[in-house]
Each structure stands twice: as structure tokens, then as C-alpha cells.
Amino acid sequence: MSTPPTSDLDLFADEVLLDPLPFHAELRETAPVVHLPKTDAYALTRYDVIRDALADWESFSSTSIAFNPAANQALTGTSLASDPPVHTQLRATLTENLSPRALRGLKGRVEMKADALVADLVEQGTFEAVDALARAFPLQVVADLIGFTGHVRANMLRWGQAAMQVLGPMNRRTAESFPIAGELYAWCSQVKAEDLAEGSVGRGIFDAEARGAIPEGSAGHIIHQYLGAGVDTTIAAIGNVVALFAAHPEQFRRVRDEPALAAAAFNEVLRFWPPVNVWGRIATRDVEIEGVTVPKGAQIAVLLGAGNHDPRHYDDPDTFLIDRNPVDHLSFGYGPHGCAGQGLARLEAHAVIQALSRRVDRLVVGPEVRVPANITRSIDSLPVLEVIPA
């Protein structure tokens, strides 16, 4: 048994975070597992290896999803950072309110909101796509869903960004974000049913707690997960939808011609540019992967985008192609920890894609601006200079 090859790449260096895929591709073509001393982690780089590791919670524990001990400590006891059997109960509590089953009554309202927002933007003709659409829409959907009012609504974006940022290594970004993530945590620790709008899902979570359907004290944790995991990632995904449709008008045309391709389009957007750039695990034992050993206790860095662009799994992986409908992409993770909010993410994104394809013929955009972030890779601003309406 041999040790994995080593690379001196720092996964969290600014230039890597801004444009990770070429760096990750180099690792992937080096080996399926690469030791990164600068990041103090073992990177998983190929599709099969990543998917197998995400399914194998016994070998790859979620108790170290973050790349610094303070964040892992803070996440102890959440669904995100626990393993079965504890995870199974926490996850069930979370998905009770978040599964497609729970959300199925919501579709019409979400679609109406998306259509109204897109109609308004088309009318304006020029707009900043990230603020006016990618951020505005998920913030509105989640706020209305959970029943946030007042100052919480105003804080959702910075709280959501900070909650992801602090999962990185203890760099400047992480250090600056800890106090903000702390505000979110503190608010969720004391939020009460009456702080949330009547008739909201958030109220329902508290009702479930009151009647003993979910464990006492879990309502605040669930609301924390909606804000911490569901905001920044969905914003990234919707921003990417707009940017990729603008950059590939012939692909957008496919969705316009065949509206049923909305789901395939979202799968391809997620595959092409995963909102979550890197995610952690920890090896619970010496694990053999394709002839090399990852030592017990090793921090694992799962490179979802490297797997999504693995030519061993997808033909011509660096081409954006909606018709490939890559339903098995890795961007939601996979297995017991597969994104708990993926049903809501699909609901939101499909609604936006359908509204765009109904109302827009073509978008002319200016240069996109990106700001390096530890975990979420998203566009920070994207000017739409002209809308050619449908």
C-alpha cells in the first residue's frame, strides 16, 4: 500500500477560490486522492471516488465538514455534522419540514413569485442580476416560508454568507465571519414561535416541537439550517443560471423551445458550476482508495466540481450542455447527507428558469464580478445591460 501523491496547492488561496476548476482538474488528473499539506487535507478528485466516499459514512465521518476546529465544534449536534444513528433522527426532523413532500403545496406560490419578479426585471430592461434576482428571490422565498420579519429579513444575506464562510480554514475570511455567524446562532438560540409570521412553516416547526413531534429545542436548530445552508448556496445557483444562460444563448434557446428541459438545465448548471466548491469529511480509519491509503484522522476535502468535470464519468465535461441532463451530478452531495434542501432549491430554480424562458429571448450581460469565498463559489455582481424580451 502506498501513500497518495502530494501537491503544494492551497485550496483556499484567493486565485484558486476565484476560479477553482482548472486547479482542481490538475489534481484530478494527478490522482484520485492527492495529499495537500498546505491545506492539511487529502483531496478527493474523481467522480467515483467522491460518490463512494459520500455514501460511506462509516469511513468518512461528517464530524469534520469544516476546515477549522472551532466551526466543527460549533456544529456538533446538528444534522449536518453528525453520523448515523444520531444523524438519522436529526435528518428526519429537518426533512419533516423541508422534503418535497412537505413543500408540495408551495409550488404555485413560488412560481408566481418568480414570474412576477422576472416580469418586473424584463420591464426594467437593465438590472443587476445578482442583487435583483439571484439574491432577491431566494431571500424572499425563505423569508416568507419561515415567516421572518423585521431585522431578521435584513440580516439573512450576511448571516447566510457568514455561515458558509466560517467552514473554511482559519484564514482572514473565516475570522471575520465568525462574529456574524455568531449573531445568527445567537438569534436562532432564542427565537420563539411568536417571532415568526402566523401560518408560516417556521410557526409549524414550533408547533411540531410543542406537540412533541420533534425533539425539544430542535426548532431553533432547524431554522438555523434553513438560513445557514439554504441561502448562500441557492443564491449562487440562481446567479449561475443567469450567467450561463447569457453566456450560452443557444443552450438557453433549448429551454425556451422545450420548457420541460428546465430540470435538465438546472442539473447542468449545478454540474457545471457547483455552488459548494469544497466540503469536508474526516477518515475514521485507514482507508484504501484505488491502491493508496488515506490515514485515520485525515481531514478530507471533497472537490465536488472536480468530480462533476471528470471525463471518466461525463463526456466532454467542460462543455455546458443542457441535453445531457446530468441528474447524478455531485453538487448536492450524495447519500445520507445529500442536501436536505435540494427539493426547495429545485422548486426555486425551476420557477426562475421557467419564468426566464417564458419572458426572455436573450440577455446581454457585462462582466461578472467574483469575490473569493471559502466554501460557496458565487457571482457577486452581474450587470444585465439589455433584455431582449420574448
Next chain:
Amino acid sequence: MRIVLDRPRCEGHGLCEEAAPRLMHLDDEGELVLDREEVDGPDAALARAAARVCPVAALRVA
């Protein structure tokens, strides 16, 4: 071959139904119903495709 559903793990994402509508569907409550459990031939391939796309690994073919 047999389709095995880990019911507590199933969250009703419905990707399996898209892959193999002949073998399974979500009912009005959003619960997965296996219309066939024993499969062979082309249905076995469909069942494997359905298991493959389950995002939470709640389905397998044994």
C-alpha cells in the same frame, strides 16, 4: 432481482420516478410506491438507473 427501498430514508425527491416511471411513482401524499419489486431484463436496468439517481441512496437493487 429485487428493488429494495429504505423507506425512512426516502424523502420523496422523485428522481427515481423520472428514471423508471414503469416501476415506481410518488402518490398524492408524496410517498414513494413501488409498483413492481421483482424485476428482470430491461426492467432491471431501469431499476438500477432509478437506484443510481436517488440523491439520498434510499433505493438499491439486490
